[in-house]
Amino acid sequence: MGFFLETLLGGLMAGMLYSLVALGFVLIFKASGVFNFAQGAMVLFAALAMARFSEWIPQWTGIASPVFANVVAFLIAGVLMFVVAGVVEFLVLRRLVNQEGATLLMATLGITYFLEGLGQTLFGSSIYKIDVGMPKDPVIAFEKIFEGGILINQEDLIAALIAAALVALLSVFFQKTSTGRALRAVADDHQAAQSIGIPLARIWVIVWCVAGIVALVAGMIWGSKLGVQFSLATVALRALPVVILGGLTSVPGAIIGGLIIGVGEKLSEVYLGPLVGGGIEIWFAYVLALGFLLIRPQGLFGEKIIDRV
Numbered sequence: 001m002g003f004f005l006e007t008l009l010g011g012l013m014a015g016m017l018y019s020l021v022a023l024g025f026v027l028i029f030k031a032s033g034v035f036n037f038a039q040g041a042m043v044l045f046a047a048l049a050m051a052r053f054s055e056w057i058p059q060w061t062g063i064a065s066p067v068f069a070n071v072v073a074f075l076i077a078g079v080l081m082f083v084v085a086g087v088v089e090f091l092v093l094r095r096l097v098n099q100e101g102a103t104l105l106m107a108t109l110g111i112t113y114f115l116e117g118l119g120q121t122l123f124g125s126s127i128y129k130i131d132v133g134m135p136k137d138p139v140i141a142f143e144k145i146f147e148g149g150i151l152i153n154q155e156d157l158i159a160a161l162i163a164a165a166l167v168a169l170l171s172v173f174f175q176k177t178s179t180g181r182a183l184r185a186v187a188d189d190h191q192a193a194q195s196i197g198i199p200l201a202r203i204w205v206i207v208w209c210v211a212g213i214v215a216l217v218a219g220m221i222w223g224s225k226l227g228v229q230f231s232l233a234t235v236a237l238r239a240l241p242v243v244i245l246g247g248l249t250s251v252p253g254a255i256i257g258g259l260i261i262g263v264g265e266k267l268s269e270v271y272l273g274p275l276v277g278g279g280i281e282i283w284f285a286y287v288l289a290l291g292f293l294l295i296r297p298q299g300l301f302g303e304k305i306i307d308r309v
Contacts, residue, residue, distance in 0.1 A: 006150045007266050013153070013160035015262020020163040020218045021239035022246065022254040023170065024211045029248045031186050031207035032093065037108045040236025041115040042212060044228075045084070047219030048119045049077035051128035051228040070132050074220070081212030084115070089205045116233060125230065130223040134158050159221045166217055167255055170210070174251065183207060241289035247299025256300060261285045 024039040053073035058064050061072075092107050135154040143149035174180035185193040186203045194200055219228075222235055242261050246253025269281040292299070 005146070006152075007270050008263060009150065009152065010156065011263035011266035012259055013156040013262070014266065015259035016160040016163040016167075016255075017218070017221060017258075018239055018242045018261055019167065019255045019258025020214060020221070021235055022242040022258055023167065023251065024214045024218070025236075025239065025243045026246075026248065026251055026254045027170075027207050027211050027214070030251075031183055032104075032204050034093070034104045034108060035248070036211070037105065037236075038088075038111040038115060039211070039215065039239075040233040041112040041119075042081070042084070042215035043219045043222065043235055044230065044233040045115045045119045045219075046077055046081055046212065046216035047130065047223040047228045047232055048123040048128070049080050050074060050216065050220050051130045051223060052123040053077060054130065055128075066131065066133070074216070077216055078213060081216050082209050085208035085212045086205055089201065089208055093204055093208075094201055112233075116230065120230070128223075128228040130220055130228060132220065132224055134224055155225065159225070162217065162221065166214065167251075170214075171251065173210075179206060238285070241285035243299075244289040245292055245299060247301040250299065250301035253299055253301035261288070264288060 021039065021043065024042065025036060028034055028036040028039075050073050053076050054066075054069045057069040057072050061068075063069070088111060092111065093104075096104055096107055135158070138151050138153045140149035141152050174184060182193070182198050183203055183206065185196075185198055186200060193203075218235070219232070222232060226232065239258075242254060242257040244257075245260060246255070246257025265281045265284050268284045272284075273280045
């Protein structure tokens, strides 16, 4: 029982990180109807900015405190993501209003390559590290309840708590603030929102800024775990099954979908992996998402679209 709970807990912690990346997809799709393939590049760009500025700040200021360097680097990277969001909206999205979905999709692919190239130009192409002080050593808990206790990775636990706190903060923002309600109105109906005076362009800038902050937090966490390298952009691919499972228009769906995928990956790796020869963790989520598409294409919490003819 202890080993099962250990595996389950590991899956839940991994699932929260998947949910964090999936939130970027959901937020932008809800507000603009754009499936943002650039989300992975945004995670990479934010992580590169965080890693490099945390190296440069002590050199510029002469202050050797890692905490000071990380805080300032996070703030600068956050401002930089705001600038990127504003530029993307002004130069790309504003000029593609009411265009076909395929056109917008191709635009996000172009943004992906642009951000990857810009990140390499500004910050370099080596492997960098982000050290925000999260403990790396695992601990054993609940020894009195389960024989041998449960092994918990402290870094994964803290990362999951950070992701959960950000998700909770975003939920409050969407439900309790006037800007959040305007975002939800735009998500429900663009034309109706415009007819009551909600500025669509400003809302798009805000949602891309929020997605940029989500990408920064995700990049900081994944960069701390895996190191900051250009393969980090592929982390968005791990979130695609989450989005499919939870629904493209649902923030709760991104959370629940991430937890389902995280737990499913870990349990399948442990209990089904020996039967199929291993490697199941890599493709399990995609097979689950594919099967789910056949049953409920709009996802668990997605909106069912009914066209009347």
